[in-house]
Amino acid sequence: MQKLSYLKPQTLKEALGYLKEYGEKVKPYAGGTDLMVQLREGSSRLKDVEYLMDVQALPELRGIEVREDSIRIGAMTSHTEVNESEVLRKHVPFLSIASSTVGSTQIRNKGTVGGNICNASPAADTLSPFVALNARLVVVSVDGEREVMVKDAMEKAGKLKLAPHEMVTSILIDRIDDYSTAFIKLGRRKALAISRMNAAVALKMENGVIAAARIAPGCVFSTPDRVEKAEALIVGKAPSAALFEEAGKAVSEEMIARTGIRWSTEYKKPVIEALIQRALCRAAGLPED
Structure with missing residues (x-):
């Protein structure tokens, strides 16, 4: 060492x-x-x-604060704190669920959401819900402060678009109180596993139809992102398993368009389609099978 x-x-x-x-x-x-x-x-x-x-002695990196249209999460907030936060369980439950799937109890107690993002692994469990929440990193330096979208912050696997003299102090996320959400993770085993793929979705319902949707697949793109094509496909329509199956196919098509056909595509395509469909059904309160 x-x-x-x-x-x-x-x-x-x-x-x-x-x-x-x-x-x-x-x-x-x-x-x-x-x-x-x-x-x-x-x-x-x-x-x-x-x-x-x-940086554990810095209070600016701690805390969860509800604002008028956003929630601030200190970068040093642990996964256990995110999972157990009544505020986050109320306003953004799929983020709490995602944090509950990270590693072991010991890792969740010590590991932080800021570290989960800054480590810049495409397989990070919290990335997809953060992307679905339009999360912004608050980045500070001696020269001042700026914000950058989480989905735009990753230069490549393992590297964020931060200058050497900058650091992340907090994450700002949208308040989506009137949405229902879901997070589903696929790992090699039921515990102590990083995501092979995952899905974070949020649906806003009005008069029995989908008024707004956010769909963020995990571990399928080189950098995290939402799939607007799939979101647009389901907005304005009544939720159904058949509709959500179409959304899953739209996500797999976007995956192939961005990453090409690879040796793993034959496996990933049907799996991400199924994860998206199941997550949307769960968010809409429909049977998942």
């Missing part, structure tokens, strides 16, 4: 100063559940890192 120096800033200003001074040589961390694995494996992601910066 490489030798590293340890930094523990007591204020956000001090942390941003370290980032400005050391740039790519410093790696911020909170839970460290992915970082420790990368260190043990000698990951190339850390080849230039000389300092580990523990």
Whole structure:
């Protein structure tokens, strides 16, 4: 394991100063559940890192706050906190469900939603609900603050579009109080598994028809995104298993259009179609079989 120096800033200003001074040589961390694995494996992601910066003392990275049209989630909020939050269970239940599927109890207690995003793995369980919620990262540096959509933040697997002197302090998500939501994950086993594929959906019903829809498949694109073609297909129509089957096919068509035909496509195509259909049925209160 490489030798590293340890930094523990007591204020956000001090942390941003370290980032400005050391740039790519410093790696911020909170839970460290992915970082420790990368260190043990000698990951190339850390080849230039000389300092580990523990940000657990920074209050700006904590807390869940309901605003008029959004909810702020501190980047250092653990998966357990997201899963157990009455606020999030009420307003965005599929995000709480997604966090409940991450790793083991120990990992959920230490691992954070900010880390889940910043690790930039396409298989991260919370990415698809965050994308469905139009999540924005609040990114800060000594030069100021900016927001970037989560779906636009990933440059490629393992890398976010952040400058070396920037860090994520919180995530802003839409309030969708009048939507019903669902999250379904497919893993190699029932527990302690990363997603092979998943689906996060949200439906707004008015007078028996779908007034608005959000469909975000997980682990099927190189970077996370919603499928607007599938959303448009079901809006204005009454929910049904047949309609949602069409939506699933629209998602698989979009997957193939973006990623091409691969050795895994024969498996992924019917699976993502089934996951989308099941998630939409669940959100609409229809039988899933």
